[in-house]
Amino acid sequence: MAEMTPEQMSQFVERLTAAQSALYGSIHTLLAGASDAADVLQETNRVLWRKAAIYDLSRPFLPWALTVARFEVLAHRKRQSRDRLVFDDDLLGQIAEEYERQSTRGGALHALEHCLQKLPAAQRELVDRRYLRGESVNDIASGQGRAANAVSALLYRIRGALADCVDHALARDEPA
Amino acid sequence: MSEPGAPFPQLVQSVLDGSASAEQRQQLAHRLRTDPALRTEYVQQMRLDALLHFTGGAVAQKTAAAAAPDPQATPRPNVSKFPATPFRLMAAIAALLLVGLGVSTLGWSRRGVEVEVVRATEIASGQWLAGSKLRLTRLSLAHGSVEFQLSSGVRLEVVAPAELQFVSALHVRVSLGQVTADVGDRGKGFVVDTAQTQVVDLGTKFGVAVPNAGHTDVVVFQGEVELFDRRSRRQSDAPMTRLVEGEAVRVDAQQQMSRIMNVTSGPHDKAWSTDGGEAGSVIAAVRDNLRDPTARFYYRILAGGMREDAPAFVAKRHEWNGLDAAGLPAELLGADLVQTFPDDRANTGLEIVVSVSRPAALYVLIDSRHATPAWLAATFTDTGARIGMENAPLLTSGKAVGKGPGVGNMAPFAVWRRDLPAGGSLTLGPPRDSTGDNPASPLWMYGIAAKPF
Numbered sequence: 001m002a003e004m005t006p007e008q009m010s011q012f013v014e015r016l017t018a019a020q021s022a023l024y025g026s027i028h029t030l031l032a033g034a035s036d037a038a039d040v041l042q043e044t045n046r047v048l049w050r051k052a053a054i055y056d057l058s059r060p061f062l063p064w065a066l067t068v069a070r071f072e073v074l075a076h077r078k079r080q081s082r083d084r085l086v087f088d089d090d091l092l093g094q095i096a097e098e099y100e101r102q103s104t105r106g107g108a109l110h111a112l113e114h115c116l117q118k119l120p121a122a123q124r125e126l127v128d129r130r131y132l133r134g135e136s137v138n139d140i141a142s143g144q145g146r147a148a149n150a151v152s153a154l155l156y157r158i159r160g161a162l163a164d165c166v167d168h169a170l171a172r173d174e175p176a
Numbered sequence: 177m178s179e180p181g182a183p184f185p186q187l188v189q190s191v192l193d194g195s196a197s198a199e200q201r202q203q204l205a206h207r208l209r210t211d212p213a214l215r216t217e218y219v220q221q222m223r224l225d226a227l228l229h230f231t232g233g234a235v236a237q238k239t240a241a242a243a244a245p246d247p248q249a250t251p252r253p254n255v256s257k258f259p260a261t262p263f264r265l266m267a268a269i270a271a272l273l274l275v276g277l278g279v280s281t282l283g284w285s286r287r288g289v290e291v292e293v294v295r296a297t298e299i300a301s302g303q304w305l306a307g308s309k310l311r312l313t314r315l316s317l318a319h320g321s322v323e324f325q326l327s328s329g330v331r332l333e334v335v336a337p338a339e340l341q342f343v344s345a346l347h348v349r350v351s352l353g354q355v356t357a358d359v360g361d362r363g364k365g366f367v368v369d370t371a372q373t374q375v376v377d378l379g380t381k382f383g384v385a386v387p388n389a390g391h392t393d394v395v396v397f398q399g400e401v402e403l404f405d406r407r408s409r410r411q412s413d414a415p416m417t418r419l420v421e422g423e424a425v426r427v428d429a430q431q432q433m434s435r436i437m438n439v440t441s442g443p444h445d446k447a448w449s450t451d452g453g454e455a456g457s458v459i460a461a462v463r464d465n466l467r468d469p470t471a472r473f474y475y476r477i478l479a480g481g482m483r484e485d486a487p488a489f490v491a492k493r494h495e496w497n498g499l500d501a502a503g504l505p506a507e508l509l510g511a512d513l514v515q516t517f518p519d520d521r522a523n524t525g526l527e528i529v530v531s532v533s534r535p536a537a538l539y540v541l542i543d544s545r546h547a548t549p550a551w552l553a554a555t556f557t558d559t560g561a562r563i564g565m566e567n568a569p570l571l572t573s574g575k576a577v578g579k580g581p582g583v584g585n586m587a588p589f590a591v592w593r594r595d596l597p598a599g600g601s602l603t604l605g606p607p608r609d610s611t612g613d614n615p616a617s618p619l620w621m622y623g624i625a626a627k628p629f
Contacts, residue, residue: 020230021226021227021230024226024229024230025222025223025226025227025230028222028225028226028229029218029219029222029223029226032191032196032201032204032222033191033192033193033194033222033225034194035194035327036327037226038327038328038345039327039328039329039362042328042346086191086196086201086204086205087205087208088205090209091205091208091209094208094209094215095208095215095218095219098215098216098219099219099222099223102216102219102220102223103223108227109227109230112224112227112228127228130228131228131229134288134311136193137189137193149183149186152185152186152189153183153185153186155189156185156188156189156221159220159221159224159225159228160217160220160221160224162224162228163220163221163223163224166224166227
């Protein structure tokens with residue numbers, strides 16, 4: 001196995017760094033929001049590093065990295081007790097394919113920043129409380145005198161709208 | 177299509193909150209399996225949830241900026257040199273991914289590092305409740321101590337006065353205070369930065385102390401760590417030094433390293449100190465005449481440590497026990513114990529100076545199958561008591577060390593005593609004289625204990 005040149009390694013690092021949010025998203029999705037997604041991301045990063053020398057820089061990085069992440073999720077699941085698992089292997093494969101289909105374009109983080117700025121103030125406040133300050137849905141609901149289900153539903157709609165906005169922005173910027 | 181059970185948004189939110197019941201998880205899986213449109217929606221929701229978590233809510237960057245680490249102040253690994261060893265590889269990856277390459281990792285830091293409070297003592301404010309989960313970017317602790325568990329599995333005990341910055345679940349910066357990290361398997365590559373050095377864990381339990389004096393003490397209790405020069409980390413991957421179990425070093429502001437002779441602690445590595453500190457041992461200091469400047473091993477002083485199954489030597493599994501079911505003699509129980517170095521058994525030029533801070537009985541525990549060294553017979557009295565030193569099976573044997581008195585492969589040790597009615601220091605000699613040894617059985621290094629009057 002040939003060693004990478006400093007320039008190749010630099011390119012690899014750049015791609016690995018750029019892929020972090022997509023990798024985290026994939027693991028988060030496949031583990032259905034389990035709290036150990038960050039651990040699996042770490043393990044995925046380790047594996048990607050170990051495989052750096054066999055990676056062909058002329059090929060797209062993200063599909064390869066997402067495949068590695070998927071295998072790491074499978075390995076992680078084997079270490080978990082069955083009652084913590086949400087998806088079986090077949091369903092997990094279907095979800096992984098759907099995730100890859102939705103995540104072929106880079107730049108999602110940048111697009112998200114742009115989309116967040118377009119949210120109405122009340123919705124921005126809700127996103128802020130949930131994702132910046134880490135407040136639970138129940139806490140937000142009781143603070144606003146609303147039902148938790150109503151807050152969940154609103155967050156759901158906001159995430160849906162943001163997803164549409166991000167995808168639209170990425171599609172617009174994609175070269176023809 | 178109409179499906180029974182909870183609305184789909186509610187199911188998604190319940191898994192995101194971690195509150196989903198087994199039934200809700202089954203419902204979610206069933207709907208995703210049977211409805212491709214819901215699968216698309218689910219992935220869309222999870223993808224955005226992850227992105228929002230990842231950025232920590234980019235809408236509030238202004239308020240988050242204060243909590244974000246300064247990427248310029250953080251050393252980065254030299255990525256042009258691929259790490260040569262698995263340990264180095266993991267360390268470099270941990271540093272690379274968690275230290276400062278790009279917005280993604282900073283985004284994590286912006287929302288803080290999730291910690292769970294395991295234990296807290298003497299905290300004036302009472303804000304640290306065991307079992308509570310918090311997100312921390314910085315920690316200022318004025319009194320007492322707090323033990324946290326990070327999501328990486330790393331357990332951190334922080335002793336006040338302390339100032340810490342949580343960069344990630346695998347990286348903290350300590351500007352003041354004492355931190356003990358029990359890293360575990362998942363936390364390998366854990367990084368502790370101080371002003372003087374960067375400590376990269378290779379799978380271990382270690383301590384870092386940063387007093388006001390402008391130096392960093394690093395003590396390894398188990399496993400090993402590597403120390404890097406923070407100033408030159410960008411130019412070189414080479415560590416300043418590697419420390420293994422039983423070793424400690426002080427790094428000063430000029431990056432000069434010196435030996436730490438003593439580490440004092442209570443049981444289980446708690447309340448450790450490199451300067452006698454507040455561990456409460458009557459043994460103030462132990463030093464030897466070793467002149468090797470590269471020596472890094474420290475004498476471990478365990479306050480009240482003489483009990484059944486007490487560790488006899490630094491970085492070994494051998495234990496002190498009663499020779500039979502009667503157990504250790506009462507006069508020794510609860511004495512402060514010094515863990516010595518087993519390799520010193522062959523050093524006939526050895527001198528160890530033990531200092532006690534107040535009137536105390538000093539004990540030397542020596543292999544009774546061998547001739548008593550002349551210095552011991554001349555200055556100490558044989559109490560007639562005998563205890564056992566359990567010769568631990570090799571780790572590779574898979575056999576456990578025996579539990580309790582009279583169990584395991586015991587070597588008999590005599591208990592010699594010397595009273596120091598005014599405290600002070602006493603010089604001990606080698607474990608054997610240069611002649612008169614009995615070659616029929618192995619000779620072990622002696623142990624040292626002391627008990628205040």
